[in-house]
Every structure is written in C-alpha cells, then in structure tokens.
Amino acid sequence: MAGRSAFRLWDILEAVCIVYIERVARAGKDRSIYDRGCGQLAQKNPTKKIVTDVVSRNTQAFFYFANRFPEVRDRFILQAYSPSDYFAAQELGFRDIIWTLYRSYLTDQAVLAHLRYMDLYALTMPVWRARRGLALKVEKFGVPVYVHTVNNIQDFYELEKFGVNSF
Numbered sequence: 196m197a198g199r200s201a202f203r204l205w206d207i208l209e210a211v212c213i214v215y216i217e218r219v220a221r222a223g224k225d226r227s228i229y230d231r232g233c234g235q236l237a238q239k240n241p242t243k244k245i246v247t248d249v250v251s252r253n254t255q256a257f258f259y260f261a262n263r264f265p266e267v268r269d270r271f272i273l274q275a276y277s278p279s280d281y282f283a284a285q286e287l288g289f290r291d292i293i294w295t296l297y298r299s300y301l302t303d304q305a306v307l308a309h310l311r312y313m314d315l316y317a318l319t320m321p322v323w324r325a326r327r328g329l330a331l332k333v334e335k336f337g338v339p340v341y342v343h344t345v346n347n348i349q350d351f352y353e354l355e356k357f358g359v360n361s362f
Contacts, residue, residue, distance in 0.1 A: 244271070276297075294319070306318075307332055317338060319342065320341075325342050332358075339361065340358055342362050
C-alpha cells in the first residue's frame with residue numbers, strides 16, 4: 196500500500212470532477228465540453244483529485260483518461276470493477292486505484308488471493324461483505340476499506356469494528 200495509512204473518505208476524496216464515460220463516448224456527442232470542463236477544473240484546482248465513476252466500459256474510459264489528460268494522470272483515482280480493470284489501469288500508468296466489489300461475483304477467498312498482487316488505494320464493498328468479515332481480512336494487506344451504503348453515523352461506528360475505514 197506504499198505506506199499509506201488508513202483515512203476517512205471525506206479527508207482525501209477532494210473530487211472536482213466525476214466523469215461518466217457513457218456521456219462522453221456516445222455516438223454524436225461532443226467530447227470537447229467534457230474535456231474542457233474536466234481539464235479546466237483540474238487546472239484551477241491543482242490540489243484536487245479526480246475520482247472516476249464509470250458504470251460500463253471501464254477500460255475504454257481508462258484509455259480515454261490516459262490519452263486525454265496525461266498531464267494530470269497522477270491526480271486520477273480510478274475505480275476498477277475487476278482485477279483486469281485494475282491491471283489495465285496500472286499498465287496505463289495510473290497508481291491510485293480503488294477496486295470496487297459491488298458487481299463482483301468473486302468469493303471472499305478469491306478477492307484476498309487477488310489482493311496479493313495489487314497495490315490498491317482502497318477497496319470498496321457492500322456492507323454485507325464487511326459484516327461477514329472480509330474487511331478485517333483485508334486489513335492485513337494494509338488496504339483501506341470503504342462500504343456503501345451507510346446512512347447514519349451509528350452504523351459507521353459499528354462497521355469500524357469490522358475493519359471499515361470509511362463510507
């Protein structure tokens with residue numbers, strides 16, 4: 196985990212731009228408005244991170260970000276939905292990658308096996324996975340764990356006991 200300590204989501208995810216590739220990649224859509232908007236936000240806010248939330252065609256989005264915004268690549272925090280997404284992002288030079296398990300059918304054991312080969316920024320998972328012990332097992336890898344959806348602070352304090360760092 197490159198020496199990164201646990202942190203709360205609201206302390207680090209200073210997002211200035213959330214990019215949805217479906218809007219950018221649709222046939223007939225002008226990409227320049229998204230390019231200008233994201234590029235201008237990045238230039239005006241040099242300390243901010245760009246957190247992606249790509250619902251589909253993730254690796255296509257990673258290629259797009261790498262080619263369109265190479266000067267701010269180190270400010271992207273990409274969300275990967277699979278190990279193959281993670282490795283594609285890494286090959287493109289992205290280092291801050293969150294693996295999200297919301298669409299994953301991998302078993303907890305398979306997730307842990309993959310973590311041996313990953314240097315993640317964070318891992319996100321559904322509350323039920325954290326409650327059954329996966330977050331505590333992930334702690335051994337030094338990877339911060341986030342969950343979704345938490346709607347009150349009492350639930351968060353309970354989830355901290357299960358190894359959750361933020362929501």
